[in-house]
Amino acid sequence: MAAKGRVTFSQDLCKGCGLCVGVCPVKILAMDRESINAKGYNPAYCVEPDKCIACTNCATMCPDLVIVVERL
Amino acid sequence: MAAKGRVTFSQDLCKGCGLCVGVCPVKILAMDRESINAKGYNPAYCVEPDKCIACTNCATMCPDLVIVVERL
Amino acid sequence: MAKVLMKGNEAIGEAAILAGCRFFFGYPITPQSELLEYMSLHLPKAGGTFLQAESEVAAINMVYGAAGCGARVMTGSSSPGIALKQEGISYIAGAELPCVIVNMMRGGPGLGSIQPAQSDYNQSTRGGGDGDYKLLVYAPASIQEMVDYVQISFDKADQYRNPVLIAGDGVLGQMMEPVEFSSQKATDLPAKDWATTGTDGKRAPNVINSLYLDAEELEKHNIHLSEKYAKMKENEQRWESVGIEGAELVIVAYGTTARIARSAMDNLNKQGRKIGLLRPITLWPYPEKAFEELDDATKHLLVVEMSMGQMIDDVRIVNEGKRKIDFVGRSGGVIPSTSLVEEKILEILERSE
Amino acid sequence: MAKVLMKGNEAIGEAAILAGCRFFFGYPITPQSELLEYMSLHLPKAGGTFLQAESEVAAINMVYGAAGCGARVMTGSSSPGIALKQEGISYIAGAELPCVIVNMMRGGPGLGSIQPAQSDYNQSTRGGGDGDYKLLVYAPASIQEMVDYVQISFDKADQYRNPVLIAGDGVLGQMMEPVEFSSQKATDLPAKDWATTGTDGKRAPNVINSLYLDAEELEKHNIHLSEKYAKMKENEQRWESVGIEGAELVIVAYGTTARIARSAMDNLNKQGRKIGLLRPITLWPYPEKAFEELDDATKHLLVVEMSMGQMIDDVRIVNEGKRKIDFVGRSGGVIPSTSLVEEKILEILERSE
């Protein structure tokens, strides 16, 4: 059984590039088309936090160090 | 039987480096320690002209184009 | 021909192609890159060659090679890139080859900023390379003038066998203005019988060179160059003067700052002042003759530059202590405002009243 | 310490080592190579590092790196090699780093000749790089003076955080004279707390930089630099004047030509003339104060240079039209003779009599 994890986004650092979204193996990340952060971008967020397996893929690809990953 | 040849030295161009002397297969070249040319060097010359086999080795190595070789 | 709206950098490119320039060697740098980009697309269409060199040093040496062939050739860069070209420029001047070099100046020193500046005045007029040589340096103030001076630059370069520098700045490179490409005719120019074209078995070899191992020979060459420069000094000084007759103060400014100064002058003259403007178009030879036109009413000269004040030296040289010289400017990429110039003028005039 | 007979280039090397210079990055070029050669042998013995760079461009950027570390570092070259260093020098000046650059000038432009010249005056004093910056430029006239000014150069470089240029020429580099390496004490200098040494976890990171993307920031930096240059102008002008009191003509010359001029002056004064000599030791800041010492008797200034006349501009600037300025010189590597100078002086005086 895969590990369980938690991802935290410092949304104000996010540039909305979407790199994290594409690499999540469990496809739980998305761009928040509703909100605009201080930088003027639609930030990424975790749609289904419970499903995170703490693989760190998202954080590994994030160019802006937006994401902190914890293993629960 | 080896070819016969003739070497002619434009002695005034010679810088006395001796490169020609060392490469003559029949060892008929030498430096003329007696005379000094216009450039102030002891020029090379052919000691035994008759023995030249027209191999062009001397002219090939001469950096100053002093030597003309003829095949007789 | 109708007017078109064009960016300064692109207009230079088009003007060069129309002036018969068929070779461009350059290296990207803000705020000049559009010149390269324009050339990369349009020069091949005109049957010419654009080459992005590996560096400014390589670019200027490619220019050196192509100029030696008698080609019309151009390079362009901005401040630190021009600094890198200094050795090559000195070689080209020494070998007496024609070419046109464009400098879209930005803030310095070092990497500085990418904003407009005029702080390469010394680098342009005094030469950053070694030895006694001079460039013919044009400082146009509008895109139209830049375009006109591209043709003139190529012609003068050929006429004098000397590199010509067009000293622009970030504003002139980046802005758009309507411009007309009049089909200016090239002047009659001597044949380039000195060029490396291959002898074709018809003449003795030509040699392009700046080396004279014998010092006396090099001195002769230097004297020859000096005589050429003297001729340029006599014949090539260019300037524009506006409202200098009876002016209490004359602004001395070139390029973009001359336009800002002009606005300031117009504003003050509307308020009843008598301010004039002397705008050098050649930075070398410096338009010394222009200063002869000034009359006794003029007690003040105000130099305005986008630098910490580099042209002042030349004004001091011409002035010979006759008038008071003041300076106002902004540097590092900041464009002086019209009001800054106006305030400075008023301050000077009040001070002396 | 006893006098030793040494070549100028080698004496500079020894003086630098004694002044605490521990890093030398250079590239061979006549007539400066002996400085490299001396350093390659002696610097390692003193625990320092000599590195022959792949080019002058690399050398000056190695200097940039080492100077950023707070090291005492030197480079040397001759005219075209100095031209190549212009971008780097502009960076170093912009980043406010101390270092010492030696130029043993030779004939130009371009490859020119390898014989002595002074035709890099403009390159030295006006900067061939981009932007508003200044070097402190010393022009010693003897090997002893070169040696003394090496120590001074390093100290001033540190004091002002500014590159210092020692402007010599082929004669000074190649000749031998007795020289004494007095144990000149370094002045009290501020700690180099700005240097890149690794933070050691004890302070915030230090950054060496000449980039200010915000033009206003760069302007602030330029103003700061200007204030520093103004201080240098106030405090660092150096010159020697001989027999200027009541002189009918004063020769203005520096370095090797000043010595030749001095011989000419001595000869003429023996014949009852009153000739003086004003020898700038700093080329920048130009010793304007020296000219205040001249008295009314002096109607003529004669500039003597191994160039086509580059220092004249500075003399014209200071002179402000007060005295007649003449020039005599040789160029391209030819050393002017004493008699040439004498004849010129007599011609001037006769003309005006």
Next chain:
Amino acid sequence: MAVIFERTKGLTPVSTHYCPGCTHGIIHRLVAEAMEELGVLDQAIGVAPVGCSVLAYKYFNCDMHEAAHGRAPAVATGIKRVWPDKFVFAYQGDGDLASIGTAEIVHAAHRSENISVVFVNNAIYGMTGGQMAPTTLVGQRTTTSPLGRDPKQAGFPLRISEMLATIPGATFIERVSVDTPANVRKAKRVIKRAFEIQLEGKGFALVEVLSTCPTNWGIEPTLALKWLRENMIPYYPLGNFRDATKEEVSDGQ
């Protein structure tokens, strides 16, 4: 519960100026993490290039020196010669390193300067608006190859790692990519290994990192990674080109 991924202390707590999705950001992180993990941050002096990463001196949390365009290896040489015991690295783009700075990188390798170079190859001049680089692929459109790079005019793209690997002093040369999480992790290991080589005093090490420039390629970030994978990697194969620490004889003979 454990934090298994967080911001490295090797970076200052500021947001970079890089465009969204630009992989310069990933590479910065890898370099910073490697320094942090090797414990060299407080002994490090980094050299920033001229290029999009010109402001790297604001991002790496250690002493930094901003070099002239292409001259980072010379500046790093000057620094390393003064401080042989500090950790000295240069971070350069492909215009900076493979074009104007060719002589400096070749000769830093030639002297086997004991420094580490991170070479970010994005096949374009990012900073100045997308001009052709020596590394631009055949057919690739840039602002100075508007019809696509034409090898007849501009040659075939330069493979720097392969070239440098022929130099005896180039102790370690490897090419990596940051297009997938796996490749990013691999890149991190390689960068760390390169840094260790300097700490072991074994000489010049360079890691070429294939990187994207979504802005000037005109491709959005995720597709840019795909473009890198499909176009760059085939021409610029990943892998080690030299590791002299593993060779029997490494005396250049």
Next chain:
Amino acid sequence: MAVIFERTKGLTPVSTHYCPGCTHGIIHRLVAEAMEELGVLDQAIGVAPVGCSVLAYKYFNCDMHEAAHGRAPAVATGIKRVWPDKFVFAYQGDGDLASIGTAEIVHAAHRSENISVVFVNNAIYGMTGGQMAPTTLVGQRTTTSPLGRDPKQAGFPLRISEMLATIPGATFIERVSVDTPANVRKAKRVIKRAFEIQLEGKGFALVEVLSTCPTNWGIEPTLALKWLRENMIPYYPLGNFRDATKEEVSDGQ
């Protein structure tokens, strides 16, 4: 009776300034003969370097251009782009080409400029009085490596031909020597082949010629040839390093 060896028309009828026994003279002859034999003398434009062969413009009997130190390939590029149908060659020393001019030679190869380069490697800076070159051998004494080249300080000698051969645009790269009559004849054939490649429009060709500097090596001319043979050839092996005209695919892929 036939003249089988005489002065080539490719050289002007003047005596060179080279030191006695300096093999620059031999190499000049080979270049000149190759041009004469290929019938390109009256269509040739040569580029002289800065170095002992700076005066080559006085010796080659064709149009000549004297370049700045290290920049001959850039100057030649400028010339060739103007006259694609003329024969353009550069003649460079090892200080000129392998040190200050590294970027220019790499990029001329990179662009596959259709020019020919004769690279005279004498392991020293001749002109300026015998300073160390990148090609100076380990332990070799020069005026700037007075105790012998120390690889710890200055690296191992740079093998230019091997390095350039990795560049796709480098169509032809070969190293020859002029230490024996046989090698001189071989060198001539190779130089001629390199020139033919230009005439065939096939791109960049470079011939590295191992050469002597009796003066600055401090070895008399005949022994200098021996020194070259015994010291240089082992480190700089003779042979062809690339001939893309023989490769199946030469598109740089």
Next chain:
Amino acid sequence: MVSERTILAGFGGQGVMLMGQLLTQAGMIEGKEVSWLPSYGPEMRGGTANCGVIVQAEPISSPVVEGNATSEIMMNLPSLLKFEEDLEPGGKLLINSSLISEKASREDVEAYYIPSSDIANELGDTRVSNMVMLGAFIEVTGIVEPESIFQALEEKLGLARAHLMDVNKEAFSLGAACVKEQRK
């Protein structure tokens, strides 16, 4: 005397530079003196873009619009905050109210609020919000004829993108309409 010195500013991608160029080109078409000066600073990487346009009868000396703007088109909040002070008293301030909820802070200027992004969205093409603003601007200032703008646009679009003319024209007139509405 017809004369405008205009600052146009917004995010990169909002078509600010193009808007300025169309205005300049239109002025040229009408034989007026014109200039367009972009900022090309490093902030462009960060995403802001602005330019200054002058359209007037007399020859233009200084092309710099700074402190003396007679009108402004502000497409986002940072731009408004930065440039508001550059407007002369009595100047015209056009604000993209879709993205800027703030009002003009100055009372001595003539402010217009145009929800240009929303209008463009309704037209199905967010990219034409610049044309909405331009329509509003021309309506406010009358510095050039709409026809001149359309001619300039036609030249810009060329044949390949000629089909985009209609939506652009519509955006333009919706912008103009919006101003007429506010004027009532």
Next chain:
Amino acid sequence: MVSERTILAGFGGQGVMLMGQLLTQAGMIEGKEVSWLPSYGPEMRGGTANCGVIVQAEPISSPVVEGNATSEIMMNLPSLLKFEEDLEPGGKLLINSSLISEKASREDVEAYYIPSSDIANELGDTRVSNMVMLGAFIEVTGIVEPESIFQALEEKLGLARAHLMDVNKEAFSLGAACVKEQRK
């Protein structure tokens, strides 16, 4: 007043530069003002070498010896042809008559003919012909003491080559003797 401005010239390899340096160093040892200025031109590759030495009581201004030489040592014909005119009237001209068969062309100078190469050859070391000339020169001019020259030479040779002192000294005195002979 003791004072000499000397030009020394010959082929490279004849020890001309060293000869000049020894003279200069000797002057320095005696507390005189001295300077040594070499030519370093490209002609060196061609094989000629020359330098100018000044030894005098007062400080030296111009270190250039040109047109005003008080003495000359000419080791080969090209040198003689080039530099003879630089000698002041009454100057001393020392000619290496082993290699120069010509006589001085000027009548207003004091010429000495020293077969220095032959003398050196007889001593079994052609390299010391410079010391022969120097011995002659010191005999003619008396500008420094022979002891000072020997001290300078000792410093130059160092320990490793100290064994060469004797042959050099002998060469020196043979040169001096040769002058004495001619003076008779």
